[in-house]
Each structure stands twice: as C-alpha cells, then as structure tokens.
Amino acid sequence: MRALGAGxxxxxxxxxxxxxxxxxxxxxxxxxxxxxLDVASVQGPPPSVVLSTVPASGTTxxxxxxxxxxxxxxxxxxxxxxxxMAYKPTETPLLRLGxxxxxxxxxxxSGTR
Numbered sequence: 001m002r003a004l005g006a007g008x009x010x011x012x013x014x015x016x017x018x019x020x021x022x023x024x025x026x027x028x029x030x031x032x033x034x035x036x037l038d039v040a041s042v043q044g045p046p047p048s049v050v051l052s053t054v055p056a057s058g059t060t061x062x063x064x065x066x067x068x069x070x071x072x073x074x075x076x077x078x079x080x081x082x083x084x085m086a087y088k089p090t091e092t093p094l095l096r097l098g099x100x101x102x103x104x105x106x107x108x109x110s111g112t113r
Contacts, residue, residue: 085111
C-alpha cells in the first residue's frame with residue numbers, strides 16, 4: 001500500500017499483538033493502529049481504499065451481529081476502492097456495501113479478479 005502511494009494506512013487485526021507486530025515490520029509506512037473497526041475514531045481522513053482479508057462470514061452490514069465486523073463505517077469517504085480477498089461467496093457483504101454507498105463513488109473488486 002505504501003509503495004502505491006498511500007499517505008496513511010489504518011491497520012486493524014483481530015488482536016492488538018498482531019497489529020503491533022505488523023506495525024513493527026513496516027516502521028516507515030505511516031500506519032495508524034486501530035483497536036476497533038470505527039472510522040469515526042481515527043485521526044485523519046477516512047480511508048479511500050479498503051483492502052480486506054477477512055472471510056465473508058466474518059463481516060456484516062447489520063449491527064450487533066456477534067463475532068462479525070460491522071462494515072458501514074469503512075465507506076465514509078465520497079469515493080474509493082474496495083477489494084475483498086475473500087472469494088466465497090463471490091459477492092461478499094463488503095463488495096455489496098461498496099457498490100451501494102456514496103452515490104456510486106466507490107468501485108469494488110473481488111480478490112479473484
């Protein structure tokens with residue numbers, strides 16, 4: 001992401017330890033560590049690129065689903081790109097959401113393309 005010109009990278013992992021290990025591995029990447037998937041709590045602009053490696057079954061567009069990441073706050077920028085590396089099902093919650101937000105300003109792609 002940094003090599004592609006990302007000015008700031010928000011990084012979230014299932015565990016704080018995992019995200020800290022990634023941060024130490026790329027010290028010059030301007031990474032902001034997140035403890036939860038809540039873009040309202042980040043310092044700086046909302047993400048305009050979302051790259052997810054979370055299985056589709058671990059994400060949701062409905063609030064209060066146990067053991068799933070609630071996705072809507074990710075798409076608060078007017079335009080952006082969403083890529084989901086999960087491939088089962090082909091149309092994941094993240095891809096469906098990206099197609100419907102911000103008046104069509106987001107483009108999405110499956111990790112299989």
